[in-house]
Amino acid sequence: MELNERKSKILQVIIQTYLETGEPVGSRTISKMSDLNLSSATIRNEMSDLEELGYIVQPHTSAGRIPSDKGYRFYVDNIMKEKEREISDMRNFVVEHTERMEQVLKEMAKLLAANTNYATLISAPQSHGNRLKFIQLSPVDDDQILCTVVLEGNIVKNKILATDQLLDQEEILKLNILLNTTLNGLDTEQITLNLIARLKEQAGIHSGIVGDILDAIAETINTDEDLEVYMSGAKNIFRYPELSDTQRASGLISLLEDKSELKNLLVDKSADIDDSDIKVYIGRESQVEEMEDCSVVTATYELGDGLRGAIGIVGPKRMDYEKVMDSIKTVKKQLDTMYPKKKKEEDIGD
Amino acid sequence: MELNERKSKILQVIIQTYLETGEPVGSRTISKMSDLNLSSATIRNEMSDLEELGYIVQPHTSAGRIPSDKGYRFYVDNIMKEKEREISDMRNFVVEHTERMEQVLKEMAKLLAANTNYATLISAPQSHGNRLKFIQLSPVDDDQILCTVVLEGNIVKNKILATDQLLDQEEILKLNILLNTTLNGLDTEQITLNLIARLKEQAGIHSGIVGDILDAIAETINTDEDLEVYMSGAKNIFRYPELSDTQRASGLISLLEDKSELKNLLVDKSADIDDSDIKVYIGRESQVEEMEDCSVVTATYELGDGLRGAIGIVGPKRMDYEKVMDSIKTVKKQLDTMYPKKKKEEDIGD
């Protein structure tokens, strides 16, 4: 048995009504609501079929029906209509580059949370290319030097290194030149043990500090470790009774707080992506136990220069998928176009 | 009427029992628990007095008594005994400087939350002196330069600036020297309009970029804006029924998430500090509406070089003050001694 027009229509009504009310919806409601002009009895028969097919379930006998994961999935894949949707109060962010970036992302997360009434996560952009652009050593103290590493995409990281030997301006300048000429334009894989050995050899008595610097660089490139994730609107889960009993709420809160688990969800990039690049995980599909009563909508944004980040919205299964997907799309677009891409320069020498 | 020995003892028993159980405690319990060898009737009389004095209250007639804010205050100030307390699993953090610092603080927050079972906040250290140590300009692109600002205390900030004019190595070097000779060792107040005008004049055609750089510096120095606060253990509030009804929990969660409100609490440095530098806010004392059923224990830590941050623990009023205060003290000590202070150098020239 397949879903004919009418069954599909009924399923749609059930889901949409349930999205609004959060209550199981019964045959009589549908009979009145829909423009099908069918009696409740007929609807009941159809609903019985829909249940058999696994699209809806009954929380208990003599209750109305609610959509199953499969039902939601069908809805999201086949029934839902997309609209373009403006996010209220989306001011045109004029953004200064870097540094303030995180501020913008936090803002965006707040905005999304406020507009959708679900919890929102945004991960800071990760460099994709990860090629080294340049390195700058500067003396800080008698025994400390500052190592600034800049990656393709203008990711900047600093690290203060302790030195055992005194380094004067001259020597630092030499080191700078040595490092930059050798390493610029390379990515992690290209910095081999071999290369390191050669570098150290050339550095002579300063081979120790070179080792430290390389560590710092490795640390910078492998930003995966400390991928920042900004969260907003956690309290929204209390809006939905089905999530806000102590047990569930507690689990969700700590999940959102911890973030580390959610990175996978956000970062998970299966190659086969549907055109719009927006993914929906319904219930267990997210593979995260605490979220079996939740749905997650994710999207990735691109910040030009190969910088990629992700947005995720977490809500109850009966979240307003249309609204969420449209909203997330709006924000994605906003971020995507925030910085003009410019693929002209490859890299720069020192 | 004053609190004699016996009343004080009874109050202590009431509070301690209540801390453990979270239930109102009755006269009979006290009679049996305490080593006073008094009948419940006598205790009742005393309790009646204590209530009249405002140290305890009755949630309703025919319930036991629970401590009032005044009662807790008395307990914290006069009855509580401090112990030295090891935090389980406090590994000896060996910390690389800066950058990783935030990692350590997050770790610490987690540790405290896990050990106390309350929510924990730690603010990243703020520079106190805020004097400029040095500035480093580096070319990034044809039209972008990286501005690295280092403050006393090795706080490093980067900002990428767009330039309209091409700057070659030579010119950047000159700017570097100009900026460093003029500005190093100064703090915000010392960078006057006058000085800025002079700088711009000397910069000649590059006066525009100098303006940008000064903005970047100002932004860096006024880190107040984006004071980072790390939070852990929010879910702990669900352990305490008195905090975990939907209303309260929701408010608390969003409070903890927002953090901005809590900055005041953490940063608030009233001059008159008691010896140990640990402060306790009971109920309304925190002045934060959402926390009227909570207590907060705060301490400031010093990271050497004038870097100061704060730790805060948020729990129900019936939190285990002894444990919390001792634990927080342990962490404070750990942080205080993490970096050896070295007040030898004042500042360095370029």
Add this chain to the structure above:
DNA sequence: TGTTAGCACTCAATAAACGGGAGTGCTAAT
């Protein structure tokens, strides 16, 4: 005078009983 035993009273919390209502499945009629 301080302490204690006893007793009546209060009140939250829990459980049991109840009725209403929404919803279903089935059957028979259209």
Add this chain to the structure above:
DNA sequence: ATTAGCACTCCCGTTTATTGAGTGCTAACA
């Protein structure tokens, strides 16, 4: 194929009863 009708189920909110912890008060006692 659709619909009206009906019996049945089960959740849910309300009411009622019961229990038990705790109090305040009084009178007796050391």
